[in-house]
Amino acid sequence: MKIDKPNMEIFLLNKGRYRGAVLDAGAMIKSMREAHDTGILETYALGETYIAAGLLTSMLKGKDRLALVFECGGPIKGINVEVSADGHVRGYLKNNPFPLDKPPESLNLSMLFGPGFLSVVKYLENSKQPFSGQVMITYGSVAK
Numbered sequence: 001m002k003i004d005k006p007n008m009e010i011f012l013l014n015k016g017r018y019r020g021a022v023l024d025a026g027a028m029i030k031s032m033r034e035a036h037d038t039g040i041l042e043t044y045a046l047g048e049t050y051i052a053a054g055l056l057t058s059m060l061k062g063k064d065r066l067a068l069v070f071e072c073g074g075p076i077k078g079i080n081v082e083v084s085a086d087g088h089v090r091g092y093l094k095n096n097p098f099p100l101d102k103p104p105e106s107l108n109l110s111m112l113f114g115p116g117f118l119s120v121v122k123y124l125e126n127s128k129q130p131f132s133g134q135v136m137i138t139y140g141s142v143a144k
Helices: 026-036 040-059
Strands: 008-013 018-023 065-072 078-084 089-093 116-123 131-136
Touching: 008 040, 018 040, 026 040, 026 089, 040 065, 040 078, 040 089
Parallel strands: none
Antiparallel strands: 008 018, 065 078, 065 116, 078 089, 116 131
């Protein structure tokens, strides 16, 4: 699916010192949910990652791409989402649906992520090697 430019607003603050982006992702999340046939929790987890990747398109140029890769020990197992500079977003859950013993009492995903790592990989247009970084998942949520 593709992020339409009218759905994203990029702005500068304090004479260009700070850059920000706002994304209206409702249609993108609806399309993602239908394509992957996800339940509420699966849509929430994958949707947060789609939105995070979508916001990062404002930092990409030309044919650059960026990937967010969650590898975790909880029922989610992992999330992969890739975005390109022209706004194309694609991704998947490693486990869909999540195997749960009982229905969750809230939308707190920390129990579903468990211990793990987030890798951010940037593929520059004319570069032979991607740039990557990795951090430990400490909050159990994409948004934090």
